[in-house]
Amino acid sequence: MDLAFTPEEQAFREEIRAWVRANLPADISHKVHNALRLTRDDMQRWAKILGKKGWLGHGWPKEFGGPGWNAVQKHLFEEECALAGAPRVVPFGPVMVAPVIMAFGTPEQQKRFLPGIASGEVWWSQGYSEPGSGSDLASVKCRAERQGDKYIVNGQKTWTTLGQYGEWIFCLVRTSNEGKPQTGISFLLVDMKSPGVTVRPIVLLDGEAEVNEVWFDNVEVPAENLIGEENKGWTYAKHLLSHERTNIADVNRAKRELERLKRIAKAEGVYDDPRFRDEIAKLEVDVVALEMLVLRVLSAEKSGKNSLDIAGLLKIRGSEIQQRYSELMMLAAGPFSLPLIEEAMEAGWQGDFPGGLAGDAPLASTYFNLRKTTIYGGSNEVQRNIVSQVVLG
């Protein structure tokens, strides 16, 4: 047992740190460090910088042009990016659909889709949830009917994150109503420019349109866009969910935001109020404990051991912590988190924020926004079902 990273891992970290420092645009990291609004261009600019270096698909094996890093190296890369204030890589392309294409796609599909994902040129979206299929994902109804060499897709997807920017979308579609719901699902790649695709933004409680409804009205999709076999999509989707288990805990971002919380508490004059400070101290322990949990899973992966019994805990704890730091940031500002001044959430705003601290502008919005974390990716109640299944049988 050893808490310290090996000298090789340390050297790797230094290399990443130096590269990120030299290549992450300062205007982008400024926005991330202050929770200011990121544009599509901001996100894609950083994605393309990573893509050029070959690190956008940082979890990819070498045979597909990735760096071939192990679980610990991936973690260190993510940590250095997060601490430096890099935007979170939009995961739908490089983290979600790419591993499925690698594992179950044909060589032609791999050749066709992976380069655009690796370079950050093509923006991918996820078409999983539907109005009637949230936690019960296997009940999806969006229908794809085979007609000759194409599928005709009809139905609706929802909660499609950043779908307004999407160029391609990977979808779970119903291709059969026979047998168990899971056995009639297929995994289909759809060009969002196809006739019949409509994207409609959903304004969320923070006023932002982060997610979308996506409608399919007799959309023609070439049969060659089907991944693997028809009606086996559920298996592929589960493969996707088993990927990047530690990533979902987002502990690196939690560390960065805890540091920010301390800065905010100091600026607001509550850091030395014992009642407030103790709440930060509790969160500090929560973050250390989560990081230890993540490191245990990484260590298990490194030595090829099964860590299933604890990996399921990561999403629950990580999402609770995200909500807690955003809550404490808002509470630190107190009433000064209440003014809703849209422009103050843009970088470079020079106005006079009520109370005098422009940094207060996005605190409540972030708090509202992060309520999603315990709902998405399998709600925390579903996660508890999974954990209790492991413990109780």
Added chain:
Amino acid sequence: MDFDFTDDQEQLRDAVRKWVDKGYGFERRRGIAKAGGFSREAYGQIAELGLTGLYIPEADGGLGMGPVEGMVVMEELGRGIVLEPFAQALIAGAVLSGYAPAALKAAWLPNIASGQALVVLAHQERAARYDFEKCQATATAAGDAWTLDGGKSIVPAGDQAEAFIVPAMAKGKLALFLVERTATGVATRGYGTQDGGRAAELTLKNAPASLLTLDGLTALAHAVDIGIAATCAEAVGVMDKTLSITVEYMNTRKQFGVAISSFQALRHRVADMKMQLELARSMSYYASLKLNAPADERRRALARAKYQLGVSMRFVGQQAVQLHGGIGVTDEYIVSHYFKKLTQLEMTFGDTLHHLGEVSSRMQDTAGVFA
């Protein structure tokens, strides 16, 4: 970064678990608790496994092992809610090895390692609570000889131990001494504790003592941190077993015609218990792996760990009783004894709010395991 146990560590775990399973069953434990809460015979069996010399160098008759081995042993003793205060052997072994003059080491280390001498830390005073420097016990020097005056509270197995490690103020500065129980001016008043174990009040009146170190603050802080790490590991063992007892019960007990483990309200509570257990295990690893870090870093880490463990212990213990229903609050059934052990461990080596205060006052601008 590696959280695997070596083969030797796994063998050590197996050996302790085997003894706990075969040699320290619930009925024997109940008997020991009834008879006062400490069994010299059971302590001797732990010593026969070589465990009492775990932190003592091989040259002094010990095994010369480290914090991870200490953690493994404590986890297993925790699983059996063993009453004998084995953590004291770790503390005494490490403190004497690390801080005592050669003659004192030679006189005591081999006997601690063999189990013939139980040496326990007697540092708690009513008025001081957790502030080491508020110590009211005093030490007086006459040439090379020292005598101590004062009182210490809730000394583990205090009326059974051979000697005490005692902090006292020597010329306005905290120093550590070794005091033999049978020396003149030493009196103990033993009593049972809530977990079924044993403790004593210790009174010193002009009692002869051997100087362990004049830098008492450094050594005592280290001793308590060793105690915290041991308590964390013990608590992980207790919680691990508490959860498995609860799971077994829930899969057996039927109400409304089905096993109560089928009810989602209860299943989610089990998921929350598993969460607290694994957060606790993670922080117990953290505590033991930071035990040899520089003092400041070590203190910060150990306070974080004990805070987490306190929160986890209370949750797991309370939920285990609740999930058992009526049988959970009986003396007859085993789970209440695990609950009481967890409750006692929360109050051992600093309670949860105390450690929250420590974390709070030691907070830095940075965050995380490596900060």
